[in-house]
Amino acid sequence: MNRSRRSALGVGITALTLAFGVTALTEPAYSAEPSSNNHGASTVEEGGPDDTGIYASAKIQYSGSVTKDGSTGNVTSSDVNWTPPPCWYAPYLGAKDFKKKMSEQIESAKNTPGMGGTAGAAIGEMQRHYEDEYGWTDTPGYKDYNVEKDGEGMFWAAVENPDEPDVLKRSSCNDLPFWVDNGETPPARYEEAINPKILAALAYQHMQLPDTKVSLAPETVTKVNLPTWAWLDKAVFNEVQATAAINVPGFSIRSTTTAKPLSLKLEPGTPDASTFPASGECVINADHSIGEPYAQGKSDEIPPCGLKYLRSSGNGTFKLRATITWEITWTGTGNAGGNFPNGTFGTTQDITVQEIQAVNH
Structure with missing residues (x-):
């Protein structure tokens, strides 16, 4: 990738954050009542589809011995170099819903003061990426936001871990939203795509061990x-x-950390x-x-x-x-x-x- 394209990508990602509202994906995880032996623990889920039928990737269900409010649990890793994932990619919207949201946000961004010049050009490139199959860097583009495949897959987008204190790590998943067919796994280049091990690590992060008095x-x-x-x-x-x-x-995984x-x-x-x-x-x-x-x-x-x-x-x-x-x-x-x-x-x-x-x- 040449320097000018790489620079445009950086500007485009910044513009996307402003236009698409990626921070909307950083809702905290939700959890169940903690239980030292897991008997009677009930799943508490907040989220799922909103009133438009849109599913949000950040709505991870937690159950078992975890914190009640989605905060970090009381476990300290014995390995100081191990940390939970700071961000990941997960299913976000179907094709039609994604087109509606992106079209509205891109048009709004175009009319935002300061979005001219390089930033405006980057937004234009991004629009062509989803409307005209114009490839963004080394990724394929999409024709009309893939609406002809609506119901056959979802666009995946970045999710920040709200409990990660390092903002640079938290925002390191900065690829544009990409399409994944139902039943398929994301391309290998998306190493941070949500998978059972990432889910298990998040369960570890939210685990609540019993306050056992000796x-x-x-x-x-x-x-x-x-x-x-x-x-x-x-x-x-x-x-x-x-x-x-x-x-x-089209996508269902779960992990249990013991x-x-x-x-x-x-x-x-x-x-x-x-x-x-x-x-x-x-x-x-x-x-x-x-x-x-x-x-x-x-x-x-x-x-x-x-x-x-x-x-x-x-x-x-x-x-x-x-x-x-x-x-x-x-x-x-x-x-x-x-x-x-x-x-x-x-x-x-x-x-x-x-x-x-x-x-x-």
């Missing part, structure tokens, strides 16, 4: 040099699942403490519990999972942080599946540590 003995007040037992019961420590789906005419608990890491909140085991990481038992509940008569024993404070907390408390590591896997339409980086989620508990008072006789 059981302790002693619970909130302990003594210097007294072993404190820590455990998580298997009955309240189950795997969780989050599902994301898109279902529009988090399984792997281990519990204890951080006493002070360097004057010991952990059991020494790493502070308690692995999951065969029965899917972690640690061992304290039983009468074990106060002098070393717990399989726990800690021991070596000094008093004085008039304050120590912030004991318990972080659970979860194994993250996913499955999706077409027998797709794989692994994501492990996720973590931690909670903090206040621990009061007192000196053992000697009794003088």
Whole structure:
């Protein structure tokens, strides 16, 4: 592609954003009530067709253990280099609806002050791309917005992830809307076209892990040099699942992301403490519990999972942080599946540590 054509493409994309209103595709995702074990979780969908029968690609359905308002969940990836997709391409409009919307917006843009010169020429090129089969860069054009194929496919367009903080990444899906026949997959050059793995990554982003409080003995007040037992019961420590789906005419995919608990890491909140085991990481038992509940008569024993404070907390408390590591896997339409980086989620508990008072006789 020569420099002038590449420059025109950049101007055209900018003009398209103004004329076509691509930001209309950045509606946030929607979700279901979170549930630690997924029992009773119900899908909440907002969107689908509007009063003109138009389907919007941004209306992803979320269900299972996810946030209620479509915001980012509480899972932190153990891989700092892994991030959810900042943008993607997804089905947007059928041919007739696309023609109506584009025609109106292009005409409006032509009459907008400042849209002359290069920007105006770029809009003209874009109009020919959809009306006269005039190819835009290395992509084929369309005759009369493909209306003769209305109902046989949809135009796909860019969707920005509203939870991506980097505006450059969020707007990096900047190709013009393109046509995909029903039952077909987008051309390989559209690497960001929505697929089961992208949906699974979005489910991961919105996943809500249970706020499980670690059981302790002693619970909130302990003594210097007294072993404190820590455990998580298997009955309240189950795997969780989050599902994301898109279902529009001619295109339907879904993916489920599953988090399984792997281990519990204890951080006493002070360097004057010991952990059991020494790493502070308690692995999951065969029965899917972690640690061992304290039983009468074990106060002098070393717990399989726990800690021991070596000094008093004085008039304050120590912030004991318990972080659970979860194994993250996913499955999706077409027998797709794989692994994501492990996720973590931690909670903090206040621990009061007192000196053992000697009794003088």
